[in-house]
Amino acid sequence: MIFRRLSKHSYVLFTALMSSLLATTAQADYELNMTEGVTPISQQIYDLHMIVLWICVIIGIGVFGAMAYSIIYHRKSKGAKAATFHESTTIEIIWTLVPLAVLIAIAVPATATLLDLEDTSEADVNIQVTGIQWKWRYKYLDEDVEFISSLSEESRNAIPDPTGVDNYLLDVDKPIVVPVNKKIRFLFTADDVIHAWWVPELAVKQDAVPGFINDSWATIEEPGIYRGQCAELCGKDHGFMPIVVNAVSEPEYQEWLVAMRAEAAAVAAAADQEFSMDELVAKGESVYAANCSACHGPTGAGVPPVFPAITGSSVATGDIGAHIDIIMNGKTGTAMQAFKTQISDVDIAAVVTFQRNSLGNTVGDLVQPSTIKSLR
Amino acid sequence: MSASAEEYYVPHGTNWPIIGSIGLATTVIGFANYLHGSSIWMTFVGLAILIFMMWGWFGQVIKESMEGKYSAQVDMSFRWSMGWFIFSEVMFFAAFFGALFYARMFSIPWLDGASNNAATAELLWPEFEAAWPLLEVPLAEKFEQAKMAMGAWGLPAINTVILLTSGVTVTWAHHALKKNQRSQLVWGLALTVALGFLFVGLQAWEYVHAYNDLGLKMTSGIYGSTFFMLTGFHGFHVTMGATMLLIILFRAMKGHFSPDNHFAFEAVAWYWHFVDVVWLGLFIFVYWI
Amino acid sequence: MSTATTHDEHHDHGPASGLMRWVTTTNHKDIGTLYLWLSFIMLLTGGAMAMVIRAELFQPGLQLVEPNFFNSMTTMHGLIMVFGAIMPAFVGLANWLIPMMIGAPDMALPRMNNWSFWILPFAFTMLASTLLMEGGAPAFGWTFYAPLSTTYAPDSTDFFIFAVHLMGISSVMGAINIIATILNMRAPGMTLMKMPLFVWTWLITAYLLIAVMPVLAGAVTMMLTDRHFGTSFFDAAGGGDPVMFQHIFWFFGHPEVYIMILPAFGIISAIIPTFARKPLFGYSSMVYASASIAILSFMVWAHHMFTTGMPVAGELYFMYATILIAVPTGVKIFNWVSTMWKGSMTFETPMLWALGFVVMFTIGGFSGLMLGVAPVDTQYHDTYFVVAHFHYVLVTGALYSIIAAFYYWVPKWTGNMYDEKLGKIHFWWSTISVNLLFFPQHFIGLAGMPRRIPDYALQFAEFNMISSIGGFAFGLAQVFFLYIVVKTIKGGEKATDEVWEGATGLEFEQLPSPAPYHSFNTAPEVK
């Protein structure tokens, strides 16, 4: 396409300019500038960014240069006498039309890139991405694979003192795995508030709006791990909902799908097993830490009145049916989500049992996964 | 701008604004507390303070005006201000009309898959069908769905006639005032006020009908939301306008206003026409098409 | 000639005394002073919140505040700076200057003028009181997107909503007053195209205010009914759309940012000619450019929403319209530079701030242009690159112009010159630190740090630390400014009536320093 060739040429020109002006190391380059990314679109966007940046730099040099010249040479202390001119229609017209031309020159490649960016047709892999306070649910639409991905425990524990932690705040428990060189279409939505799914290297940033689906796409050209974050203020832990994309070769991707299905089957099978109180409480503790402590606090104290305490809660110490119900179905209109779509029967049974017999509560009863399964 | 030899009246010192601010703050703090379970009395205290403030403030302005302190230039300031105030009201309604158009032209069709939203309909709302008036909302459990939409050709049409007539009567009163025909002035105003309150009464009746017979409520989804917010704010403005007209009527009966000095009358008349025009917008876009 | 009468027919008497003077005053100078002090208090309050933000971001990890409180700080900082610091400062300047500049005795509606001001302390007290409420203050950003601000918001949100209503009432009344004053109170001979640019830009600003504040009021009203009365404007389940909130908000919000910069353009257009000793270049094109910016500002709002999934035609339109604003803004920049060209320049403190404005506002404008390029905004949106952009236009733009205006007109207001040496220190201290504060934010934004986060990945550590250090230094510089202000009011070298060699305008040519309580009892002659 002519547009793209145009932007390619200017890119070469401007990169040459840039490298001659800013002889910085590659290392510093990465930290200072936008990533070039690993998709064709991210590269186009980067090029466009550099074009506009350099246009601004050049205009800036002109404007500030003229200003500096005046400041140095037209100052009273140097004996400058003020001229009296104060109008020129010709020059006003020139400096209206020239910037206009510059803008058109920007708009042409920008239009091309935008049209590419928005063209999500003919995708090979479709992944529905749902933002939930404060984690992501991924559903592979053609593969029957679905899971939740949230901040890794290592990062969470390091919050008071993150020194030396690898990928602090940019690491999750379960990354999404995608094949390279395939057109992947992401379909975004949210369960509660607006989130935004952003991975810089893929140049995908799209709002996940509750009740609507937005889409975007990426064709990743290099295998690797790409990290991103939620980019729309979504409440308390907005800063703690990272994204990790693991791009692998097609065979590895297929293997991963098989493994995921096997895991799901194992989890489903576990729902028919019987567990002891100790087993459930032990399991519940980790489920609680991963899923509940963000709101109800690690010790169950909550942040009343927004997030109620579990310790001494009338629900968590009262009728077990109501307790199970609020966890499975959530409470519409509050941050309390319907966890039946997020965690397994075993996990629900475990966390219910844990909440009733720990965190300062001593109710003494328990619930088996099979009960949860029958309630679905 | 004035090149005349007149004087510009600059008042010195006034208590009314601070009383007004206290009234406003009391009203809204009271209402916010009411929304969280407190009783409503504080709101009423605040409103009472506001009414007291308006009574006193306008009273003072009327007195000064009658004393002839206001020059033509002051009069002009009032005119500009009233004009721009009405413009601000137009923009307030524009926000709600904007919401109405957005829902009708964008969000509802999008939920049914229009534009770039095919996936929205397919994955999230497979059952939903776009329509206007929207009776069946995407998530039925969450809302009390309306059984029927409000038609245009019953009460609303009558109300349109009423408001348009009141626009004529107020103009009649104005002409009478300019020709100094006092009894026609009073009659024209009285008729306008009566029509105004009649409109409000019918509107209230319509609301009862909507709630009881049509099941159309504020909580019936976006149709009910836009319907009640638009007609509600309009009804509120009609009430204010009619009340102001009533005050003008009393003043006219007391012999206020002269054929060439009656800005208060004109301001209220402008306001009344504005309310009229908004209604036409409502009639067309909320009730009719 | 038109003369001002006062209710007791005394001319030229001074103000009443005591606290009630300030509560009941109808004098444009008194009210201007009240606005300016309110704005300063708000600057320090909002600034103190920024200091909390910068302290938490000083290094990675959570050290000082909880995430939710951090979000409250961001939210309140943005709201207080926008509605409490910048806007009231400009209204205060309008009150002080417009009657003096157009040869009027006072504002057109002095009593309403008082009310416009006296609503604000109540509004801001309500807003600030949310910090003490159960559940915490609003924590959804100054843009309060639904449904985070409706279904998922703390109870205190309702107080926030009503505070916004009150601010809206105040702004609309203030704007109406300014328009009536400008259109109706000009001295004979002061035709529209002779008005100083500050008056022009304020006329346009007032128009923008009246057009968009009611829309904001509508937005918060819909929020209120969605929260409490079961409407579903911003809820897809009922046929509404959360993104609709953003359209309504930004229909207000984008003109709002020009409300915060147009009066600044007017101030800079007054200062540069004075110190270049040369008339403003291209007066009429300045007027047309301001008007074009205002008109365009209504047509670009969705450039804040490039990632919300708008249809592509909408994105294209909003991209084109947005970058078009660079043209009239460029005209202004070029005109200022041409005014300096072949002038006879001196560099007193007001001129320094004005020059700082021209350079750094332009930098902010450039980053704005970059943001306007829709496909690239995919990478910039909601990162610190945006934060850097708007602080360049707001802090080194709007705030710098306000400080410049203070130094430029304070001798006329008080009759005292400020301390030139301290003023220069203030400028250099601020300018070095503000660049330390905001320039690195371009880099961390491009490198991928989202905004509105209390904690960040380790690779952003160095620049955040530099930014925080710059922030603390800049904050301190403004405390120093407070000292300069108080010192100038208390005394100092007496200013001449002209104040600046070559200053033009009625306030410098026809009024003594300090200006009398009633500016012009008799309308001046305008040539």
Ligand code: HEA
């Ligand atoms: C005073 C306030 C102010 C001003 C003046 C501006 C000016 C501009 N802004 Fe800015 N903006 C904000 C305040 C302001 N902005 C705020 C507060 C936000 C964030 C809100 C939030 O999300 O919290 C924001 C966000 C924002 C965004 C959204 C970013 C995002 O969230 O993803 C965009 C996108 O288009 C944008 C664009 C622009 C443009 C194009 C201008 C233009 O007007 C700039 C024009 C000026 C120049 C271009 C420089 C001078 C011109 C020349 C020298 C001529 C020649 C130049 C060329 C031809 C290039 N702004």
Ligand code: HEA
């Ligand atoms: C309108 C003008 C304006 C001004 C002047 C400022 C001024 C400053 N802002 Fe601004 N800022 C905004 C408008 C403004 N900001 C907006 C709209 C947002 C977006 C909010 C949102 O995301 O919703 C924002 C967001 C924002 C962020 C991003 C927060 C986030 O995304 O989480 C940061 C971070 O560094 C920041 C920093 C600063 C700093 C350091 C200053 C400094 O310039 C402040 C200088 C400090 C002072 C002037 C005060 C000094 C006072 C003291 C030292 C103590 C004295 C104390 C007492 C007397 C009690 N601001």
Ligand code: CUA
């Ligand atoms: Cu999810 Cu921010």
Ligand SMILES: [Cu+2]
């Ligand atoms: Cu904008």
